[in-house]
Amino acid sequence: MKKNVTLEKFRELFETRDSVAAEWKKTGKKVVGCISPYTPEEIIYASEALPVEVMGKAETFSKADAYLPSFACSFTRGFMEALLEEKYGYLDLLTLPALCDSMRGFYGIWKQISDKPYAYLLHYPTNRSEEAYKYFASEIERFKNFMEDFVGKNISEKDLKNAIDTYNENRRLLKKLYWLRRKESPPISGVEALEVVLSSMTTPKNLHNQLLEKLVSEITEREDYPEGEARLLVSGHIVDDPDVLKVIEDSGGIIVSDDLDSGSRYFWNLVDHEAKPIEGISRRYIRIPSPYGSPIKDRINYLKLMVKAFQVEGIVFLTRKFCEPYLFDYVTLGQAVKEEGIPSLYLEYEYPLARGALKTRVEAFVEMLR
């Protein structure tokens, strides 16, 4: 199969993300670790720092085991291991949204053992009420003030507007790319789409926008369509290794859409350009359908919408070991899609991937869909 050069570039950007960040630092600017899509990156971008998604992939936890028990989620354990192995030496700051007990616990532990990088806990509201939205806006305002002090730069309304426009542009382009996957023969695979989104989370947005623009104009004419047998949607949190989706696509499915933190949830909704910046940002981030605060019906509706729009034949629920919010939601989501007559498969995974076992299960699922 002929490779698309621009697509290759996204993969490369993602795989070399550490050097991208290190290069950025050479200009004297700061790098800020984020947990996406719940960290309002526009604030960081407006402060002229580079927001980068942190990943939680590790196969052993020899250093992390001194601080985190084996039943902490495997994302936080993996991330702790990476931090202790100084793989994130370039981070000046780590912003952690208080999403779940593992993240809250992780923050507390890190505060106790190190201030490099300095950790900042951002409240993420449980409710979608007017009070919650207002408090979240004030929390973002506090974060903005903190960033101004941390970076030593005043963040003006113009800076914020510019950040919002740049981010919205990225979101529009990503959405355009995703829409192409509605075609009978989707022009990109799930692995490729994931690489595009993951690279957006680690690359300066203006650069990413340029590349995306190019990709979206090329891809419509691409002829070497990958072939898939069953149209699948993956649902879950952040997939930080494209290999996870590769196992699925190697087993006879093609992923045409998703409900992932490192997928559509990262960019589906825009910030209202007309609103006051902080208000607009607050409203946008609070509406992400997630297990961290949305009513579960929002997640069900989002899933149903995606399934319809992308003509999905089956859903694969992906969960990292010990991830409580997603384990809870699966109880309800699994039943909801069943009631809708949408077949689904539940896969729990850890690194190193148990490829053989995962493959067998996906193959059986795809077989059933035929």
Added chain:
Amino acid sequence: MSKRARRSISAAREVTSLVAVHYMNAVQAHNEGRWVAWLTAVSPPLEILYTLGIQPLFPENYACVATVMKASRNLFEVSEAYGVSRDLCSYTRCVMGSVLGGEAPFGGMEKPDVLLSTKNVCVVYMKWWELMAQTLKCPLYVIDSPAITDKIENHHVKYVEEQLRVLVSALEKITETNLDEEKLKEAVRLSDKAAELWRKVLEQRRAKPCPMGVTDSSAAMFPMVASAGTQEAVEYYERLLDEVSTRVKEGVGVLENEKFRLLLSGIPYWHHLRMFNYLEEKYGAVFVHELYTATWGMTSLNSAKPFESMAYKTLLNPTNMPIRWSKNWISGLVKDFDIDGIVLLSSRSCKATSIGNLTIQKVLREEYGIPSLILEADHTDDRVYSKAEATAKLDAFMEVLGAK
């Protein structure tokens, strides 16, 4: 072998019947046409419910009772068959088992008309309550309590306070009752009084020998959990304080010959409460304080400012506070209660109370030279629990503390 001076505090023995009455009160409430709410511990505030005539029930307490009665295994299985992962909170699995129709003590809890939750202890609270709301088709209200990273600030209190007022309006509407502010103030005053008495009871345990052990203390906290804000709770703690302080005056302790004074962190393993007797009898080691039981007496409430006080109480929860705060708290207790060692009970299905234990242990050892032991099991699920292994670890720890 150390001989136990007295079997237990009589006020603590009363609790068995208080628990039964508590569950019957919910049935009675429905008979009287009143509402029943299931709520998370400490907050949303009981004071509001008692003022509105809504009867509270505590799923966590129910899970604990079911486990002590050795009736939780079957409930776990019912939940797990329904799709609730074995890696999720065992309190949740226990209660969901009864919600789903598993064979449960007292035939299950009286069904709720409303579900009230927060996340001041854990985020799991909110997920658990949402799952129950889905299953029971019951309205749910959640108080969003921000985790404290440094100290409780005005914006935290204002936010929770605002939500409590919204909650009251919602409850007023659905129960068609108006909240009487004066009655609320009185409930807050009574709640504050009970908390103060409870703190005094716990303070008595600084005495040597210690007048009350962990088994009694874990039982005697029940009225704080279920009845704070009522006159009955105040009277209960007056009786308890009287009994415990009499013991102190008379020099009566849990043990005749107290050799070691321990501090407990974490939720007791409800399926193995004998663990405490074992330490008492074999080593003369008595738990003189627990972080768990102390949680219900953390805050002074100002009845002149009921909403602000209840908001503050919601926020000032040990698992909602930073590790630095816990460190200061624990090291203070070690000094005040002359503690020899700490036992931290981790629960694999309770991250909120367990995830920081390795770090706390390290800090206590390095900064204060305090020895501690971490056990890792589950607070309610005993299916993978090894009594022999836990006992061996306790034996080794007692040896470190100098027991022969």
